[in-house]
Structure formats: structure tokens, C-alpha cells
Amino acid sequence: MSGMFFSIYYTSLEILGANDEIRERRSDFENSEDERRRSRIGSLKKKAINASNKFTHSLKRRGKRKIDYRVPSVPIEDVRDEREESAVLELRQKLLERDLLPPRQDDYHTLLRFLKAREFNIERTIQMWEEMLIWRKEYGTDTILEDFEFEELEEVLQYYPQGYHGVDKEGRPVYIELLGKAHPSRLMRITTVDRYLKYHVQEFERALLERFPACSVAAKRRICSTTTILDVQGLGMKHFTRTAANLLAAVAKVDNCYYPETLHQMFIVNAGPGFKKMLWPAAQKFLDPKSIAKIHVLEPKSLGKLLEVIDASQLPDFLGGSCTCSAEGGCLRSNKGPWNEPEIMKLVHNAGATVVRQVSRGRTSDTLTAESGSDVDDHCSTSGRRSSAPCLAPVHEEWCSFLVIIFLYLCLCLWNLC
Template identity: 80%
Template sequence: MSEWLDAYDDVRERRSDFEVSEDERRRSRIGTFKKKALHASNKFTHSLKKRGKRKVDYRFPSVSIEDVRDAKEENAVCELRQRLLERNLLPSRHDDYHTLLRFLKARDLNVEKTIPMWEEMLNWRKEFGADTILQDFDFEELEEVLQFYPQGYHGVDREGRPVYIERLGQANPNKLMRITTIDRYLKYHVQEFERALHEKFPACSVAAKKRICTTTTILDVQGLGIKNFTRTAASLLAAMAKIDNSYYPETLHRMFIVNAGPGFKKMLWPAAQKFLDAKTIAKIQVLDPKSLGKLHEVIDPSQLPDFLGGSCTCSDEGGCLRSNKGPWSDPEVMKVSHASSVIFFFYDMFFILVSFI
């Protein structure tokens, strides 16, 4: 661990040097860390040339977490990171391999196109207050909101990803806006994204023993009709789609729209696609009521609520969408998760520093 701490100190020194002058930053690149990392750098570079992917194992006292990395993606992350540092666009809290990779994937690994997207995200986070929203925002009307917009995380899929469920057919936009506002609901939406990134994904990674960075989402549209698509609903949907696509890209692995009848497929689904980008649409599978069984191919029935063809009711928790069922609710998993986040940080710092050599 002392070596990782030394590496972290060198990271801080690099950033301090960058703020002072470009010349000093260049000199820091050939400083004390180079002597420690040169051998590792040679091995790392050789491994990228030799194989298309690398499998990294993060080992903790009770679990080993696998992280498979693609050589082309790693090179793109290295380039993007250096370009962002040169522009002073890489705050330490966002200096994370998988965060950088998500934005690169949203722009097909094109660094030039990723930089303005990243800068827009930083400006938005500052204006919106996203960095502190987990501590600063209290969505006190949540219980009432759930009555008119049932939703929540429940369990994991067969690969360990968190499952997020919305019952859109039971949503009532008019009554929802009597309880909250669009601005407050969007703050809650962002807060849940931050909670997924900082709590749910790390906990699922520990439970699955491999790096988890995306979700499986289920939208239940049974009962959905024109009545649900008010002007308020359209405004809310458009605002959430903007946030999802621009500021939290590539966090969706797959989506199922279930209980979709002929009316939804002919009228509502074409209208909804106007709010989605092509990449997101490609991840969506629309299932009619007779095809719910296909969910079992990717989600064990014990992890599915009974209203989606599963065996879970969470009767002691007030229902599945209020139970918050998942690895993130296990105290023992969360202990390991908090420890693993530190190790992930030090490994990524090592990877990043080696890339400078």
C-alpha cells in the first residue's frame, strides 16, 4: 500500500506542477516516479502490443474483482486524459478510468469529439450542483411520488448488474406535479444516478467479483396510454433524456419495454423514440405481454417482482419497488465496497502515471 501512496503523492505533485508552469510539469514527468514505474511501463506497453485485452484482478481480503480492459480503449483513455490535463479540464473527483471511457464510448472513442462533451458535463455539474447532491438534496416527497410514478432498483441480472424498474403505465403526471416540480424531480433523478455510480455499481462489483458499470432497465408500459403523455410528461421525459445522454452516457447495458400492446408499438413507441439517441434505441427490446418469460433469460426469477413474472414480492418491505433489494443493501458487501473503491483509485492512478512515461 505504501507504494500506492507514493504514487498518489506523485499524482498530487503533478497537478501542482501543472498549475505552476508547463516546464515544471514536464520535469515532473521524469521525476522520482519514473524510476519506480519504468519497468512496469515497459511490461504494460508490451502487454498492449501482445494482446487485445487485459484482465486485471483487484484482490481484497475476501474477494477478487475482475476488470477486462481493451487495448484500444486504454490508449484512447490515456490520450483523452492527457488532453484534458493540458486544458485544466480534469478535476480529481472525475479522474477515473471508467468515467473517461464512458464518455469516449459515447463518441466512438473519438478524442476530439469527446473533449467538448466532457467540458459541457463539467459546466453542467457545477451549475446543477451534481458533485454534492447526495449530501445537499433531500427529496422528502419521495414516498408520495412513488404512488404516482412507481419506480426503483430491485435485485441484479444474471451478470450482476443492478436492475432498475419503472411502471410507466401507472404514472400520473398531473397528480405527480401536485406533489413535486419538474426541477425537484430532475434533482432526484440526478441524485439517483450519483447513488448508482458511487454505491450500487461498486457494491455489485464486489458481489459479482467483476467490474460492473451499467444497469439493466425494465419499463412496464401496461396501461400506458395517451393520458400519460401530457405536455408536462413530455417536458420531463425530454429533460431526463438530455441528462442521461449528455452527462451520464453509457450507463445503460440493456432495456426491456414490457407488456407492450399493439397501441404502444404503433403510436407511443414511435413518439418516444424522438427523445432517444440511436445508441440507446439499439439497446432496447420491446416485449408483448406474452413474452415476459424472456426476462428470465437475463434475470433470475428470484430477482424479479411477481408483477413481471418473477417470484419476489418483498411483502415485508412494502413491495419490491420500495425494498431497495440488492447488494448495496448488504452491510458486509458495502464494507468491502468502500475498501475496494480506494484500491480502484490507486490502481487507476498507477495506470495513469505509467501512461505518462
């Protein structure tokens, strides 16, 4: 009996020993795993700390907050007249004193445009500027891109063909209207003068924020004006309606009072012989020399002169170029231009700028470097503080002058001189 007891006892000890040995091995294995796990975690921590330190050092070294490092820097040349710059600084100071300079409008080229519109008379410019600010507030211009939707646009374009298409040889956007193919009476069946005017203002604001800045990046020089082509082929008495007059008058007021001095040059094309021989000389008596210098009248056989300022690839075939935009439904539907290039628009939406100023012989040359997401001063402002709107604007200019021309043209149509 005792032998059996000791046998069981020793067997139990062997089992216990074996269990202890298993536990020790398991403990050793677990300890080893823990050490390896701690080692891996430590290694990952070191890598994370090193990466963080490198990133922090990089930010400190650059002194800028980066949003998208893949967007490269682009230099933009901006040449300024020293005397004009002095006038802009004087105007800016007076506007600040009168609390008339919101950050959105605190912009060198915007101020300069208004000064030019009032022949650099400071007080008259301030009056015009104040009226513009009142109108923008009442009209809701600052938010019109988000607040207004022109659902009838496609139908409107059928009865008033128009649109941006490409750029001229200096990088300015080209805007085209086929006035002879417009149908004012049909147009007013699908929209109203008020709604169309809102669309017109919306397009101005879109150009301020997108089209002109995109052209500046693409051309690597400051773009502040447009080249406009007005095709008058087919224009006649059917276009001279009260509705058309009201629409043009409303557009003219907006353009001349609130977006002045944005036209580089205007081409009136496909004009009949009577237009150039009789109408244009008569119209010049009503225009100032500055407006006359901007307007060029071309007969159908003279369309080739457009190629002197616009490359054939940027000009629609119906105006003597080689572009058709067949995949987009025609050139006036394509909205072709740098504002449709994704890489350019990255710069437009994320760009800041560093200004390096040099003054020489009465001229100021600013070399501007647009860089994505950098916390530096706005490249258009003389204030040195960041501005949310670029210094550019779109399409129509000298519309009052053009209305005089159209009126005389229609008079000639009555007498069958065209």
C-alpha cells in the same frame, strides 16, 4: 523512686522497640509491595512494547494502513479492449494539459463512456466533457447527496412507481419503471420538475458511489451499466401532458449529456400488439443500430424472456418472477440489491485496489483486489493515483430514443391500434 524510674525507662524502651519492629515490618511489607508493583508495571510495559513492535512490524511488512482488518479482500475482474485503453490514455493526457480532469472524474470507465458517446472523436469528447464539468459545478452535483433532501419521495413513488430491484444474471442492477401507472398531473401537485430532476441526479450520484461498486464487489467483475425494464401496460393519452413532456425532456438531457452510455439493455414490456407490429418497426427508422440492439419489446405473453437474463428470485412477481418483497411493502419499495449488504458496503466504503495488468490478443485483463483501507491506487484509474469516485453510473440511457417510441405509441393510442 529510682526503681520506678528505671522501670518506666525500660518499659519505654520496650514500647519504642516494639514500635521500631512494627515500622520495620511495615517498611518491609511496603518495600515488598513496591517491588511487586514495579514488577507488574515492568511486565505490562514489556507486553505493551512487544505488542507495539508486532503491530509496527506488521504494518511495515504489509506496507499498508489498515482501517478494518475484518474486511476480506475481493478480486474484481476488469477486461479492457487494448485500442479503447489507448484512446482513453490519449483523452486523459489532453484533459490534463487543459486542466480539465478533477480527481473525482479521473477514472478509466468514466472517460471511456464519454468517448463512446462521441464515437471516439477526441475533440468532440473534450467539448462534451467540458460542458459536463461546467454543469456539475453550477448544479452542485459533487455535494448533492448531502445538500438535497427529497422529502416528498414516498408520495412521488405513489404517482410514478419506480425503483431498483435486484440484479441480472451478470450482476448488473435492475431498474424498473411502471410508466402505465404514472399520473403526471398528480405528481406535479406534490413536487416540481426542478425538484424531481435534483432527485434524479442525486440517484445517479448515489449509484456512482454505492450501487454499482456494490454490484462489482458482489459479482467480482466490473459493473458499469444497468438493465432497465419499462412497463407500458396502461400507457395512454392521459400520460401525454405538457408537464410529462417537460419532465422527460429534462431527464433526457441530463442522462444523455452528463451520464452517457450507462445502459446495457432495455426491456419494454407489456406492449400491445400494435406496438410490436406497427410502432416498433416505425421507431427503428429513427434509431441507430446500437440503440436498436439494446432495446427489446415484449408483449405480455413474452414476459418469460426476462427470466433468460434475470433470475426469478431477483424479478418481481408482476413481471413473471417469484419475488414479492412483502415485508418491505412491495418490490419497488424494497430497494433490494447488494448495496444493502453490510459486509459488501464495508468494502465499498473502505476499499482500495491493487491492479495486475496482462495484455493478450488485443485485450487487457485487470485483476483487481479490493482491500479495506489499503493505501494503494484506485482500481478504475489509469493515472495510478487515488480517485474518490468509482467508475460506475445508473439508470436511464437512450432516453431520446425512448421519447420517439413513446410519442409514436401515443399516436397509435389515438387511432385505437393498441
